[in-house]
Amino acid sequence: MSKIISFSSDNNFSDSLDYIMEKSGYNNRSRFLRDAALHFSDYKQRGDLSEMEDDLVVEGHMIVYYQHGIENKLVDIRHSNDLEISTYNHSCLKHSHTCVDIIQAIGTASNFRKVIAQLQDTSSVDKISFVSAPLRTEGCC
Numbered sequence: 001m002s003k004i005i006s007f008s009s010d011n012n013f014s015d016s017l018d019y020i021m022e023k024s025g026y027n028n029r030s031r032f033l034r035d036a037a038l039h040f041s042d043y044k045q046r047g048d049l050s051e052m053e054d055d056l057v058v059e060g061h062m063i064v065y066y067q068h069g070i071e072n073k074l075v076d077i078r079h080s081n082d083l084e085i086s087t088y089n090h091s092c093l094k095h096s097h098t099c100v101d102i103i104q105a106i107g108t109a110s111n112f113r114k115v116i117a118q119l120q121d122t123s124s125v126d127k128i129s130f131v132s133a134p135l136r137t138e139g140c141c
Contacts, residue, residue: 017029020032038134039134041135042132042134042135045135046058046132046135049109049112049113049116049130049132050113052109053109054108054109054110055108055109055110056108056109057106057107057108058106058107058108058109058112058132058133059104059105059106059132059133060104060105060112060130060131060132060133061102061103061104061105061130061131062102062103062105062112062115062116062128062129062130063100063101063102063103063127063128063129063130063131064100064101064102064103064119064125064127064128065093065096065098065099065100065125065126065127065128066098066099066100066101066122066124066125066126067098067099067124067126068099068124069124070122070123070124070125073118073119073122074101077103077115077118077119078103080115082107082111082114082115083103083105083106083107083111083112083115084105084106084107085103085104085105086104086105086106087102087103087104088101088102088103088104089101089102098126112130116128116130
């Protein structure tokens with residue numbers, strides 16, 4: 001079931017809304033505004049990983065780009081008690097000449113920061129990104 005929600009905005013915003021929506025890859029204004037509201041709400045409630053409370057439980061993906069030679073460090077992280085690893089995926093990016101591991105995990109914000117700091121201090125690690133799962137109170141799982 002859907003509800004119609006309306007809001008007021010200034011002329012400049014109204015005139016540029018379709019352009020912003022299309023530049024963001026959306027074709028549906030309602031979906032764009034819904035996703036924007038959910039993303040903004042999640043960001044305002046939790047903020048970036050660096051700003052989250054230490055004991056806040058977070059779930060998401062760490063994406064680690066690296067050169068060969070640190071596999072043991074990644075195995076140590078997977079088997080540590082710092083994070084509960086749900087899934088782990090390794091790929092070789094031939095065009096980029098790099099390896100990438102995607103680690104889906106759950107743990108406290110402080111433990112995610114700790115693991116990321118350990119990896120950032122490791123030679124042969126090119127880049128680390130963390131994508132937190134959206135904050136929802138109900139859903140499919």
